[in-house]
Amino acid sequence: MDRPVRPSRFDLALSGLLTVAAVAEVLATPALAPRAAALVTEVAMALALAFRRVRPLPVVVVVAVAGTLETLSGVPLNQGTMVLVAPVIAVFTVCTWASMRTALVAAAIFLVAFAIQTWSFGNGIGNWLFGAVFVIATLIAGFTIQARTREAERLREAAVRHETQLELRARDAADRERARIARELHDVISHSVSVMVVQAGAAERVSMANPPAQEAMRTIQQVGRQALGELSGLLGVLRDGDESIGLGPQPGLDALPELFDRSAAAGVTVEACLAPELARQVPAGPQLASFRILQEALTNVRKHSAATSARVGVLLDGGALQLTVEDDGPAREEGPAAPGGGLGLRGARERAKVYGGTIDAGHTPGGGFSVRAAIPVEELE
Structure with a gap:
């Protein structure tokens, strides 16, 4: 899916909420010391998440570096929650908005950052495994959601294409039927006019003693033949292939x-x-x-x-x-x-x-x- 070019309202709201939570956590937790370093690094992680869908991998780097600097400055690793929440959100975003390769790179960055943080603070491997489990679980969940989202989009696009094809087929069928109707009506009208011309010719022959009637019959014949010619020229183009224009009656x-x-x-x-x-x-x-x-x-x-x-x-x-x-x-x-x-x-x-x-x-x-x-x-x- 296409990534947005600017932070969405949701991401801005999420970043703002996490920023307020980070500041409140630092101010309310005396163990998060030195307080200035904890405040700066955790606020940086929260603010970076506003751009999580605009620049997923750079946000991963910012969050990993900020968390590592927080630990290297002496802030206890097991006291703050932002150092774990921000990586989970960043990894999930990369999984759903970037390629699989980029997501694996992001997960590797956090695993290395957790290793550095665990080593600098002197904790055992259990602390690293704790963070690794969260990152890997988020990675799997993100991949699963991404696969299902893409499958849903594929099915939706297929449904739209199918519906478009059905509409085109229906429109084409209606056009063909209209052309067929016009062809058949051409036959009906041509046949009727042909009968009128023939009858007018017969009437002309039997009305020798009535010149006005003869003239009227000649006019009918002339107009009828002209109408037949116009029908043949105008509606004959509706015939398919070499099908000739028939003047015979259509079924009734x-x-x-x-x-x-x-x-x-x-x-x-x-x-x-x-x-x-x-x-x-x-x-x-x-x-x-x-x-x-x-x-x-x-x-x-x-x-x-x-x-x-x-x-x-x-x-x-x-x-x-x-x-x-x-x-x-x-x-x-x-x-x-x-x-x-x-x-x-x-x-x-x-x-x-x-x-x-x-x-x-x-x-x-x-x-x-x-x-x-x-x-x-x-x-x-």
Whole structure:
């Protein structure tokens, strides 16, 4: 992790608290003599800790030298606490904010400083071992925390990357679906305009005795052909590869029986409830959108469910085409979606949005999955 360039408020507060504690300890402990040397060295150790994360190794050197000078000046080694607290904080900081090599160097510096202090004061090796145990234990704890912190950061970064990838995939899928919708709407509109042009040509031929009508039919043909040319030039760029621009009709509600047959052949039988004469009451665009939504819902049943059958409902109610697909799959436990899951439903939502419609999808209480769509339509006379 990146080290800060200046002491944090926490480190300043910690340093200030330790400074006050060091001064109080020296003033309240007569054994810490000579008092001037003890006061100067312990305050120096406490103040140095304010920069423990800015310059970890130099702080280690300052604390080790100050503690050694305190002992060499005659201050009893076993009377003050700052000579042990400051090294522990300094070593822990190096472990968490510097490299392993730097941490080992810091620990070695304190072990040498403790050895000098123990020798100068004439204590046995037990005093050195006491300080060494604290330093080594702090070293191990620091390494452990550093490893876990880095692992947590790695997992967090991986999660962010994964979430970004999912968002990009969803956005890409939505863009592809919008392009597909535009291509299909191009076919629908082109087919309708082609029929208008043909009908206008036929009307022109049978209205020989009515020149104004003939002129109107010629105008319709001219405008229709111009519209076809503009559609081909403008929307044809949405075609992929060498796919040609088709002027044939796209599937509508009258193609649903064939869709259900294909679903049954793939292993999912369909129980359909279709209102009669819908193909004559609903415009071509909403019909195409409804067909694709039902197609995607049945595809999801085959891909993501253990269901063997599905119930499909299509009816016109309240000025909207109501679509329902429910499967008989087993109840599923809540959990994260499988990679790539839900992209098809996003595409279906894009189709519904074209006509101001909505889609709701989710697990049903008794098991299985339900997709419900409502697409506003203007009924044909």
